[in-house]
Amino acid sequence: MIVRLGYVAMSMELQNASPSQTMTFAQFKRIKDREAAIRKLERIAESNIENCLRLLKHNVGNGVHFFRLSSRLIPLANHEELLDWNYLTPLKEPLKRLGEYLKEHPMRVDFHPDHFVVLNTPDSEILKNAVKTLSMHKALLKGIGIDLEHRCVLHVGGGYDDKEKALEQFIHNWGFISPSIQKMIMLENDDTTFTVKETLYLCEKLGIPMVFDYHHHLANHEEADWRNDWDRIVSTWELSSLPIKMHISSPRSESDFRAHADYVDPEMFLQFLDEIKGTVPEIHCMIEAKQKDAALFQLIKDLRERTSFRFLDPSSFIID
DNA sequence: GCCAGTCAAGTCCCG
DNA sequence: CGGGACTTGACTGGC
Numbered sequence: 001m002i003v004r005l006g007y008v009a010m011s012m013e014l015q016n017a018s019p020s021q022t023m024t025f026a027q028f029k030r031i032k033d034r035e036a037a038i039r040k041l042e043r044i045a046e047s048n049i050e051n052c053l054r055l056l057k058h059n060v061g062n063g064v065h066f067f068r069l070s071s072r073l074i075p076l077a078n079h080e081e082l083l084d085w086n087y088l089t090p091l092k093e094p095l096k097r098l099g100e101y102l103k104e105h106p107m108r109v110d111f112h113p114d115h116f117v118v119l120n121t122p123d124s125e126i127l128k129n130a131v132k133t134l135s136m137h138k139a140l141l142k143g144i145g146i147d148l149e150h151r152c153v154l155h156v157g158g159g160y161d162d163k164e165k166a167l168e169q170f171i172h173n174w175g176f177i178s179p180s181i182q183k184m185i186m187l188e189n190d191d192t193t194f195t196v197k198e199t200l201y202l203c204e205k206l207g208i209p210m211v212f213d214y215h216h217h218l219a220n221h222e223e224a225d226w227r228n229d230w231d232r233i234v235s236t237w238e239l240s241s242l243p244i245k246m247h248i249s250s251p252r253s254e255s256d257f258r259a260h261a262d263y264v265d266p267e268m269f270l271q272f273l274d275e276i277k278g279t280v281p282e283i284h285c286m287i288e289a290k291q292k293d294a295a296l297f298q299l300i301k302d303l304r305e306r307t308s309f310r311f312l313d314p315s316s317f318i319i320d
Numbered sequence: 321g322c323c324a325g326t327c328a329a330g331t332c333c334c335g
Numbered sequence: 336c337g338g339g340a341c342t343t344g345a346c347t348g349g350c
Contacts, residue, residue: 010344022345024327072344076328115342116329126330158331192332259342 002282003273003309004243004316005296006066006108012294014058017051020072025079038082042090045074049094053101060105063314064296066245066284071113073140078132088139095143102144108242108284110151110186111137119177119185120157120170127173134181141184150240152184153211156194156202163193167202174206182208188247191216191258196229203236210236213247214272215288219258227275234280244280248272249288262290266302277319 011017021044031037052069059067074087102109117130137152160166174182188211189199196210196217203210212233217226237244248269252259264287276283289295296315303309309317 018345020344022328024346026327027346070344079328114329116331118330121330129329160331 001276001278001280001319002312002316003319004066004108004282004284005287005300006064006068006284006315007287007289007293007296008068008112009070010292011055011058012292014054017054017058019048019052019055019070021048021051022072022075025076025081028076028082038085041075041082041085042087045077045087045091046094048073049091049098053094053098056098056101056105056107058293059107062293062297063316064293065107065313065315066286067107067109068286069109069111069140071111071137074136077136078129088143092143095140096145099143099145102146108245109146110153110245111140112153113137115155117154118157119154119173120166121173122160122169127176131177131181134184138181138184148180148184150184150186150209150242153186153188155188155190156199159193163198167194167198170202171205182206186211186245188213189216189220191219193220195221196226196233197222200229200232200236204232207239208236209240209242209244211245211247213249215247215249215251215260218251230276230279237280243282243284245284245286247288248285260288260290263295264289264299266299266306269299270303270306273319 010019023041023044028037028041031040048070052073056067059065074091076082077087113133117133118126119130121127121130134152138148141148141151156167156170158166186209187199187203189196190213196212199210202208210233212226214226234244248264250261250263250265250268251257252261287296287299291298300315303317304311309319311317
């Protein structure tokens, strides 16, 4: 079984390389000349994409081939008072450069839109905004030249005091979402509302790959033993051309259990790998730790010290 | 140059 | 029902 590790959105090691620089709407309004303000937004977005390319180069230099792109590349992209702003035109060339680099250096990249993209809302305005944000992600993927299939991880959404009803609302809303956006989606179990079993219910019904978040599962489950659902999780990936992916993080502390720790506990990870060994030919694990790439590099170091895993490259190894 | 406060979005929580 | 907490990284303002 091949295991490939990745990390999230930004680097603790590269200086001044944030892909999520921003301008709030309050700041935007304070600028008298609207055209100048829009040009500033465009400069920030271009800089974010430029930093994104630096991050990709940093990844290649360190043998990392799995990476989550920031979902905050374009500040205020979906703001209702900026509907006339065609943010894509000035970004066409920078996005193309990302795509060209990715063609030379293959890397699995995807997005995790912010948690206010909720597809199971009963409010049609909120659904409209969620779809708008997903359309931006679609445009970014197209601009880079990445196939849309399974590139956006989302949570199921709100519980609204009746989770069964909330799940049915998801199914209802799903019918109003265009196939090209449906195709982008993966669903993840969350740490407060929807468990693995509930997420699986939707994934199986609608043909959506499920991203298993081990930490969230520990925080929120009906049945503690996830292994009973593992085969079902794996099966949701049969319809995808990409290998199964999941999220790995450690709790910050017992009292602050849901928060992400700085690093990943290697013993916990090794125990987990031992459980799933041989169940899939290849798995991609997204390391979600406060220390981002530094946590990934530390985990790799820990694994090298503790195991005799055969490393294919600095961030991928084989378990027999 | 550091620390506290602000910003954005939805949901959730409390009174 | 309304206001505040939550979450995240970036940024601003006060000292």
